[in-house]
Amino acid sequence: MTSLLLAIAVGSLFATGTYMIMRRGQIKLILGLALLSHGVNLLLFGSGKLTAGRPPIFLDKKHYTETLAAFQPADPLPQALILTAIVISFGITAFVIVLVNRRHTVTATDYVHGELVPLLREGDPFDFSEPSDIDQYDWLAYEVDEVYDSDDLPLGFPPTPQSEQDESAAMEEESYRWP
Amino acid sequence: MALNANLLAAPVAAPLLTAALILLFARWGGRTLIRHQVALTALALCLNLGIVLTLFYGAAVQGRRFVLQFGNWTAPFGITAYGDGLSATLLLMTAIVALAVYPFAVATIDYHRARMGFHPLYLFLLMGVNGAFLSGDLFNLYVFFEVLLMASFVLLTIGAQPAQTNSGIRYVVLNLLASTVFLVAAGVAYGTLGSLNMAQIAERLPLAAPAVRTVFAGLLMVAFGSKAALFPLFFWLPASYHTPPPAVTALFGGLLTKVGIYTLFRSFTLFFPELLLSWQPALLTIAGATMLVGALGALAQPGIRRVLSFHIISHVGFILMGLAVALSGNSLAIGFGLGAAILYLCHHMIIKTALIMAGGAVELYMGSDRLASIGGLVTRQPLLAFLFFMASISLAGVPPFSGFVSKLSLLQITLDTHHWVVSGVSLFASLLTMINMMRLWRESFWGDYSRPSRVPSRILQSTIRQQLMLIPVGALVLLSLGLGIFGERAFNLTMRVAQHALDRDAYIEAVSPSTLHSSGLRSGAFNVTGPKFPDSSTHLFASLGEPPWPAR
Known part of the structure; x- marks a missing residue:
């Protein structure tokens, strides 16, 4: 049941993120990327056991195998992976936000598409022909x-x-x- | 110098520590501090080349496999660095490309970009690429991918001109999507195989369910294929490579897609070599489509760098064609296809960097790279015209340059294995390459001299800058010539490298991941739990059934 819920959560995060990336505005793009990274983090979380109330580390050296079988400690690795992935996606999201802000400043547009800069040109904003200069x-x-x-x-x-x-x-x- | 596995840490550590040194002591300065940055960066690049040459001698020439377990933790618990002939060849090419582009970058990068940290970013990019080549662990591979991606994001957009930010968005988003897919693949590997160590994955993958293998291979193929700019996934490359300064484009064209190709080589030879046979039609189709789309797209492009960036895609198709027939031997050798692909990869890295630098020099002299408006540079820059021509015919595959040897070997193996269609497509793509290169040369060097745009006076009036721009191009063209003339030796070497790369049992044995109940546990401060195996009841991948290896 828990794994089903987790799978549904991962799937909906992926779907929402993909939808947001497909849209035209840059802010939605950032949100989509963030949602996708959350989806991946949850998937990594699900790749470990979903255990409740069991610590990942225990310190009984003598009866290692017995305690391992009896307690089934939680797997600490997915948490470490998720932590790394969160840090990376945090840094990249910060960079993308700055990039989008800068792009908005220099091109005065919020649209992801468009090689040229329609809003800075005189005349018809939908004239995408090459300027003479x-x-x-x-x-x-x-x-x-x-x-x-x-x-x-x-x-x-x-x-x-x-x-x-x-x-x-x-x-x-x-x-x-x-x- | 004794060849020690500890040497594997150096190609990552040297750029990282130098960049940290620069950021600590020579940051954001005036021109004096930037000179210090340049000196330190050049030192690190030379050091990197020296280390990598030593590694190359040990791994590729002597055929040894270096494994470094960081902190002396046994394989699946610690971080593993692995270097064999394939890694060492790629590392050597990376070091050569990075060292060759650097004088060009020093000559052409403007002061403001240098002040904003161009030089440490260069080193961070090199560190990420080196680390990706040396990683023996799927998650570390992801981390190094992100390191090099982050450095490349900033290198691409530094200066923040409108075109750069436009292309930066596309580049960032498409590459982040590929990274996401790769992370999903890592999660699937950990959830189903219980390990992220590449040797252990290779050990367990044949025992896993076929669905797991297919999904894992598909995810890796999409992730790495997107990094390598394969046919349906290449759109980030031509959208972005023409916007940054030419030095950055040369560095990207030499290094970035090659990381994707290396990981494709590694994953297909190590994880699922059987898919090289069962997926061969699909791989050959992708390769042919990549070649054709790259060459035809280049034909339609109006600018030098746009043409050259489409040609990167085309040549990735050639390399993938070699990978697709990697397991096929002919009468000459086993693993002939992979050896030819590796030789082609080396040739491609050398000559593509030289060409982008030469094209960048043309662009800097002319103030524009639009073929319709420039022309006649041969009267002003005869040496540049000569070098550009030599690099062009080497790319097109004319003897005695390296392009001839590598294309000939690729063609030989595809013809020997009776893949007529893809051989014909590759010949046609070569013809288109020739046409494109001649078009570039004619438009930019022949005709009446016309310079459409104003040019920074520092480019045209400084002899030392012009020398710094041309000398690396000349050196790379000479290297390509040498690789062509000593083609037999180079080919024998890459063939040996390919055979080593195809030997997956030796890889697993070299890394020797400890199994569950053996002595893999380290007697330290903590008891370390073994690699975990998913409990089939509460687990996201529960429906795949029990793993065949013993549960904990």
């Missing part, structure tokens, strides 16, 4: 904050314009000051 987007895709050279370069290394040198030096100065 896609190269700029490409470049922004992996550079945080950089000094760019202004126009096409000839062979060899041209001297940096004085203004950019100043800017670069200023950035470097600032970076020293930041903690």
